[in-house]
Amino acid sequence: MLTEVIEIIKETFSPSIEVTGDTTIKNDLQLDSFDIINLTCIFEDRYKIKIDDIDLYTFVTVKDICEYLANK
Secondary structure, three states: OHHHHHHHHHHHHOOOOOOOOOOEOOOOOOOOHHHHHHHHHHHHHHHOOOOOHHHHHHOOEHHHHHHHHHOO
16 A cells, blocks of 8 residues: 555655655645645545545655555
8 A cells, every 4th residue: 555655646746755654745745735635636536435624634644644545
């Protein structure tokens, strides 16, 4: 799951840094609110799930996203 999430992030935002599970979404990737919503929509479409808006605040690292998706 981690590898797939990292690939999606790289394809979508082309970060100039190496993305790992510990990469932070706001500080390391410098994603703003619009970027996070865009990423959320990609995950919802890809995995056919609904991510609650309140849950977006729990995403601090890439690993947090993976854990969330694994539990859906």
